[in-house]
Amino acid sequence: MKKALLIAEDISELSELRAVAAELDAVEVEAMGPEDLQNTPALERFGLTRLYTSTSWSEDPAESLGKMLAELISGSGAELVLGVSRKRLKDVFARAAQILKSPLLTDCLSATWSDGELVVERPTLGGGYVENLVVKKFPTLLALQQRGRQISDLSGKAPEVVRLEGKFSGVRAPRLISSEAVSRSGVDLAKSRIIVSVGRGFKRKEDLKLAEELAKLLGGELACSRPIASDMGWMPEDRHVGLSGKWVSPSLYLAIGISGQVQHMVGVRNSRIIVAVNNDPSAPIHREADYSVVADLYEFIPALVRELKARSARPSG
Amino acid sequence: MPVIHVFVKQVPDVSTLEYDPSSLGPRLEKATLRLGEVDLVALEAAVRIKERMGGEVVVISAGERVNELVLREALAIGGDRCFYVSDPRMAQADSWVTANVLAQLSLRAGKADLLLCGEASSDQGNYQLGPRLSEILGYPCITYATQLELSGEKLRVRRNLEDKVETFECGLPAIVSASLELAAPRLPSLLMIRAASRKPITRLEISALGLSDAMLESGIVRRSVRVTKTSRKNQVLKGDTGECAVKLIESLQKEGVLAI
Numbered sequence: 001m002k003k004a005l006l007i008a009e010d011i012s013e014l015s016e017l018r019a020v021a022a023e024l025d026a027v028e029v030e031a032m033g034p035e036d037l038q039n040t041p042a043l044e045r046f047g048l049t050r051l052y053t054s055t056s057w058s059e060d061p062a063e064s065l066g067k068m069l070a071e072l073i074s075g076s077g078a079e080l081v082l083g084v085s086r087k088r089l090k091d092v093f094a095r096a097a098q099i100l101k102s103p104l105l106t107d108c109l110s111a112t113w114s115d116g117e118l119v120v121e122r123p124t125l126g127g128g129y130v131e132n133l134v135v136k137k138f139p140t141l142l143a144l145q146q147r148g149r150q151i152s153d154l155s156g157k158a159p160e161v162v163r164l165e166g167k168f169s170g171v172r173a174p175r176l177i178s179s180e181a182v183s184r185s186g187v188d189l190a191k192s193r194i195i196v197s198v199g200r201g202f203k204r205k206e207d208l209k210l211a212e213e214l215a216k217l218l219g220g221e222l223a224c225s226r227p228i229a230s231d232m233g234w235m236p237e238d239r240h241v242g243l244s245g246k247w248v249s250p251s252l253y254l255a256i257g258i259s260g261q262v263q264h265m266v267g268v269r270n271s272r273i274i275v276a277v278n279n280d281p282s283a284p285i286h287r288e289a290d291y292s293v294v295a296d297l298y299e300f301i302p303a304l305v306r307e308l309k310a311r312s313a314r315p316s317g
Numbered sequence: 318m319p320v321i322h323v324f325v326k327q328v329p330d331v332s333t334l335e336y337d338p339s340s341l342g343p344r345l346e347k348a349t350l351r352l353g354e355v356d357l358v359a360l361e362a363a364v365r366i367k368e369r370m371g372g373e374v375v376v377i378s379a380g381e382r383v384n385e386l387v388l389r390e391a392l393a394i395g396g397d398r399c400f401y402v403s404d405p406r407m408a409q410a411d412s413w414v415t416a417n418v419l420a421q422l423s424l425r426a427g428k429a430d431l432l433l434c435g436e437a438s439s440d441q442g443n444y445q446l447g448p449r450l451s452e453i454l455g456y457p458c459i460t461y462a463t464q465l466e467l468s469g470e471k472l473r474v475r476r477n478l479e480d481k482v483e484t485f486e487c488g489l490p491a492i493v494s495a496s497l498e499l500a501a502p503r504l505p506s507l508l509m510i511r512a513a514s515r516k517p518i519t520r521l522e523i524s525a526l527g528l529s530d531a532m533l534e535s536g537i538v539r540r541s542v543r544v545t546k547t548s549r550k551n552q553v554l555k556g557d558t559g560e561c562a563v564k565l566i567e568s569l570q571k572e573g574v575l576a577i
């Protein structure tokens with residue numbers, strides 16, 4: 001493969017995407033991102049030939065960014081365009097792909113060359129399955145799941161920095177009326193060893209205290225199913241686990257009041273031990289747990305907390 | 318009164334889908350077919366607008382082997398008529414082909430003020446139809462909607478991104494892709510199901526859509542699909558609550574996953 005273009009929001013994304021481009025044997029790599037990317041110390045270690053920066057990247061509507069990106073891709077001659085699979089990026093990538101008559105594959109798990117063909121793995125059928133796709137048309141856009149890959153220093157020159165001017169002001173786009181930052185826990189669940197996760201089995205927000213106390217006793221982090229974050233707003237979005245949220249791999253995942261739909265389970269499959277607490281014996285999560293407790297969480301969790309407290313008070317032996 | 322086009326996809330029900338233990342592939346031929354989860358959310362949002370403002374809800378679908386009975390569910394929920402394509406070529410369709418086909422189907426179905434789809438299809442989860450339609454048709458598109466209000470010709474939409482909540486306004490025609498949180502889909506009553514059997518369904522041939530070969534050429538080929546199940550111990554802890562708690566703690570200590 002000749003040339004790759006990386007679309008990065010920040011330095012950690014740039015590092016991860018650069019690692020993937022290296023795995024894909026890209027001969028030349030360019031990157032695009034917000035303006036402060038050019039202030040990254042020791043930019044030469046990324047082995048980029050060119051860095052495009054854009055002041056409007058974070059603000060412009062997807063309608064203009066899609067056009068800008070399509071122009072950049074065809075101008076640069078990149079065959080492979082890589083980004084990290086976030087909501088806004090998927091939107092912009094889909095637009096650029098449509099303009100370029102190109103494929104876009106989202107939430108990719110991996111991309112490799114095999115016998116001269118680009119093979120991509122991504123989740124499908126709700127996340128219970130992985131599909132292998134062969135890409136036939138280039139340029140191709142890939143939105144990759146963030147995995148925390150990092151480049152080791154590549155030798156090279158500092159990239160030429162090219163400023164992109166936002167010039168697509170004439171497009172028909174929705175008017176942004178307001179934008180509020182949402183609270184984030186800031187915790188990187190992907191790195192947590194013990195996770196206590198809550199679902200719709202909890203009747204009220206106050207009841208989450210039960211799980212909080214348990215998490216504290218176990219030295220774990222709190223997480224949740226999608227409806228707890230998105231529907232109820234009881235927990236920050238960055239705590240929701242599953243297909244459309246975080247993929248985690250703790251040694252212990254304790255799911256309380258979670259039914260275990262495939263879209264949730266795909267995010268926890270790499271846990272070493274899964275414990276389910278659910279009062280419905282037919283809930284699918286019982287089939288995918290190492291230890292199942294068929295009980296009312298309102299009785300079981302306090303009992304578990306009592307027992308843990310009693311043990312930590314007792315000298316071990 | 319607004320005319321709303323809603324895009325719904327017939328998909329295998331992933332919550333009951335089984336896999337073949339030897340090939341590890343899904344048993345699609347045995348799967349129950351249904352409409353996509355988020356597509357039903359989009360449809361619900363459309364029907365609520367119709368109930369408030371009048372107008373019409375047109376259901377649009379494309380697939381490799383579409384079953385009209387499944388489409389009738391969308392009409393039972395409140396769709397007024399349906400346009401669809403059923404063609405083996407859709408089996409390999411990528412998002413480029415799907416968007417090209419659905420855009421033309423929508424144009425054939427008549428003028429639309431609002432086009433609604435889901436943020437992601439339940440089977441493939443591409444997250445692409447809304448933005449791609451926007452490029453083809455030239456209408457603005459707001460993705461991942463969690464709230465939607467239409468008053469007169471003005472659309473107001475809220476959406477959740479990973480780190481912020483945004484509110485947009487725009488005029489019509491416009492495209493909106495729905496998040497699961499936009500509306501809770503209703504279950505159709507028996508009366509609605511019966512009424513749906515008389516609503517018109519129009520099947521069009523792909524060849525009637527005026528699409529060039531290039532617009533029907535997929536950029537990807539699906540090689541294989543395999544299940545990602547991991548094997549689990551499946552031990553059920555029974556007894557009174559206190560005993561269960563003790564058993565669980567002891568099991569987890571044996572596994573070496575508890576610091577206590």
Ligand SMILES: Cc1cc2nc3c(=O)[nH]c(=O)nc-3n(C[C@H](O)[C@H](O)[C@H](O)COP(=O)(O)OP(=O)(O)OC[C@H]3O[C@@H](n4cnc5c(N)ncnc54)[C@H](O)[C@@H]3O)c2cc1C
Nearest residue numbers: 199200201225226242243244245257258259264279280297
């Ligand atoms: C495109 C798409 C993407 C999605 N992405 C995600 C995702 O990333 N993450 C995610 O989680 N979901 C996702 N979903 C949603 C998913 O399909 C389920 O709807 C969701 O996971 C259900 O959450 P839940 O288990 O908390 O709620 P429910 O399914 O309502 O389950 C609640 C459970 O609690 C149990 N319960 C009730 N009361 C008690 C009690 N007193 N004690 C013990 N147990 C009790 C019930 O038996 C039930 O099993 C997605 C769906 C789609 C279509």
Ligand SMILES: Nc1ncnc2c1ncn2[C@@H]1O[C@H](COP(=O)(O)O)[C@@H](O)[C@H]1O
Nearest residue numbers: 324325379434435437438443444445446
């Ligand atoms: N073949 C199809 N027929 C009808 N609607 C579709 C089809 N494919 C996708 N859609 C719609 O587009 C949304 C997003 O799908 P996707 O881009 O495949 O994730 C879905 O939720 C549906 O509303």
